[in-house]
Amino acid sequence: QDAGVELLFHAFAAAVVMQGARVEALVVETKSGRQAIRANAFIDASGDADVAAFASVPFEVGDGQGSGLFPTTMFRIGQVDAEAALAAVGEFKAINVFMAKAEAEKPGVYRFPRDGAILRPNIDPREWRANVTQIRNAEGRAMNGVDARELSAGELEGRRQIADYFRFLKAEVPGFAQAAIVEIAPQVGIRETRRIEGLYALTGEDILSSARFDDSIGINAWPMEMHADGKIEWAFPRDDARTFNQLPWRMLVPRTVSNLLVAGRCAAMTHEGQSAARASGGCFVMGQAAGTAAATLGAARFADIDAGALQQKLAADGVDLDH
Structure with missing residues (x-):
């Protein structure tokens, strides 16, 4: 508000109004009825490329084989005996030793949806967070995080898995x-749904090779974290002296819509690149x-943005373009 931004919460994107290759308005559903919001620039940060899909931007879903990164429902645990818990499972992988022991000594008593639990x-x-489920x-x-029926079933399954895992924690x-349990996430945590086709798709090799880009907008320092069936597969940059990669401006720019950007997990990336x-x-x-780009777009196309000028603005605001 101090910056002159008008906020509108409780508004859900429902459609777009197009004029050629431009989005003229975003249609939203609200408690006070359907509204159309006009602007010269739009940013889809929905996580699912909802607005991009409404605008017929081509996209890919998951791994291309009918699956993708598996979702998780997180939860928090309170009233923990901190000293005993830290001694037992304070080391990152220690919880998996207890899981393996329970499976060996009490087969069938507990159901662990995946290896590589994070507790x-x-x-x-005295309070711990648990990333242990797999939906x-x-x-x-x-x-499928863009299928309402699968989402509904997933919300129930996540809570079933939490109840079962918490029974193991208390007993073992x-x-x-x-x-x-002091809190369960209000909804299942989705890792991957739609990914748009943009001017450049970030790849798994870009992560592993610590890629540099002339149009860098900043850096990513997270490795590949593939939540595969029943496990987590990690892959790290090969250069120990450069354990990060740059992110290119082009990955935000759809090929087919001139005044729309897509930011976040639904930007242009391969399945492997997106995992990081x-x-x-x-x-x-x-x-x-x-x-930053949208604030200065005017009537231009995002594809024609001067990447160097954008980098200067970002650097002036403190963005680390190359560590």
Whole structure:
């Protein structure tokens, strides 16, 4: 508001009004009825490329084989005996030792949806956060995050898995016997749905080779994190002295719509490249670049933006273009 921004919460994108290759208006559904918002520039940061899909921007979904990165429902645990829990599972991979022991000694008692559970203490170690679930659809593939029925079933399945895993924690892991679930995520955490076709698609090789781009808008320092069926597969940059890659401006620019940008996990990336740049840091970089570009677009096309001038604005605002 201090910057002159008019906020409109509780408004859901429903359609677009097109004029040739330009979006003229975004149609939203609100409690006060359907409205059309006109602008010279639009940014789709929906995570699912909803607006881009309404505008008929070509896109890919998942891994191209009917699946993708598997979703997770997160939860927080309170009333933990911090000293006992830290001694038992304070090391990053230690929780997996307890899971393997339970499976060996009590087969069939617990259901673990994936290997590689992540159970970590918060700043106050009496509270822990759990990233342990993995949501499949009825066919056993990654739940489709742009299918309303699969989303609904996934919300239920995530809570079933949480209840089952928490039963294991209380019974088998030191420090958790008197613990309680204090929060379950309000909705399932989606990692991958639509990814647009843009002027450039970030690839897995870009992550592994610590890629540089002339039109860099910032850096991504997260490795490839592939939430595959029943496991997490990690892949890190090959150069230990450069454990990050630049993100190019072109990955935000759709090929077919002139005044739309797409930022976040639905930008132009391959399935493998998206597994890294979808994380929070990369999304922050994309969002700042998109907002900066949109503020100065005027009647031009995003494809014609002067990348060098954009980089100067970003650098002046403190963006690290190459670490």
